[in-house]
Amino acid sequence: MYYKSLFHINIHHGYFLDKGEKKFLKVDNSDAPMTTDEKKEALKEYNLTDFLSITPTRFTRAQFKNYRLVMRLNKEGFRVMGSTLEKKVNNKKKYKPIIPIDDEVYFTFQIQATDNLFYNYTNVTGTTEKNMYLFTNVEPADQENSFENLFENNGGLIDSRFQLKEEASRELLKAIALEDEKYEDISEKFSLGKSIRSIQNDENLTANEKDEEITALLNDSIQKKKQKQILGYIRLRIKGDNASRHLLEFDSDTQYIKQAVPQFTISFINLKTFWKYISLKDEATLTTKATKWLSKNGFVEITSADFDNAGLDPPSTDPDDYKFPNPAIDLIKKENSNYYSEIFI
Secondary structure, eight states: OEEEEEEEEEEEEHHHHOBTTEESSOOSTTOEEOOHHHHHHHHHTOOGGGTEEEEEOHHHHHHHHHTTEEEEEOSSEEEEEEEEEEEEETTEEEEEESSOOOTTOEEEEEEEEOOTTHHHHBOSOOTTSOOOEEEESSOOTTOOTTOOOTTTTTEEEOSGGGBOOHHHHHHHHHHHHHHHHTTSOTTOTTOHHHHHHHHHTOTTSOHHHHHHHHHHHHHHHHHHHHHTTEEEEEEEESSOSSGGGOSEEEETTEEEEOSSOOEEEEEEOBOEEEEEEEOTTTOOEEEOSSOEEOOSBSOOOOOGGGOOGGGEESTTOOGGGSOOOOOOSSOEEEETTEEEEEEEO
């Protein structure tokens, strides 16, 4: 028996991996990229658990037991592995799951920020929105063609292409809740799944009334999850939208581990802010004319060339009279659609 990987998921974040203005992963054409060696050094210090937790759903944990699968965490993400038997097929070694996995089974993992300042340095939809992020190999119904399937680029930058519409967000939570409900303890009377079942089975409600109550229930659930800093889910089905997006190789009715194991890297984009310096000695303010990347590591040098007259108050302020440290992430304000890091000097 051999344990073989079904798939790997890496989750990167520019705030922790960039070094000053040198980008681990370029976002804009003007970005200065890191060298390969610099990236290796950045990953040595990187640990996903510093800011994020990845948790399999109750249903997924049950499937791990049913199919003899295990989840293994690492500093960049996790992998799912299965117990297999070695087979010779056309004189080639192949690895067959000991217990065949249902083609329609989903493996679902909740993504939750554990750092209270996560939204201060991450370019994602805030906690008040009703949209969830989804990373999947099965495109949700009623999503625009711009929705990103994980297999398209083996991951990618986390932006609106991975974001569900409100209705699709509700349908996602409903599907997960009903999957989990089958494996909940009998004492859990008020879970989301049981509440949905109760409404569905209520003979005193019309079909429209049931839909309205379930919609309100799911909207409330999304808001509660957002308040807990749950951003969304990774949700992968054994059989994807097409053969190129399957997690396993299929030869007639026999499943095998793919020779090229599916590996995905999804990357959070760090926030760019205007840097506003507030002088304690003379109450002058100096605001950079362009936004700067926030990063935990490295140093961004700020000079008089980073300011213009519009960013100086009073206009007679001379930037050469000041020193400019890099900002912390706890003092960030949003004005209109712009973000400002405040630094007291």
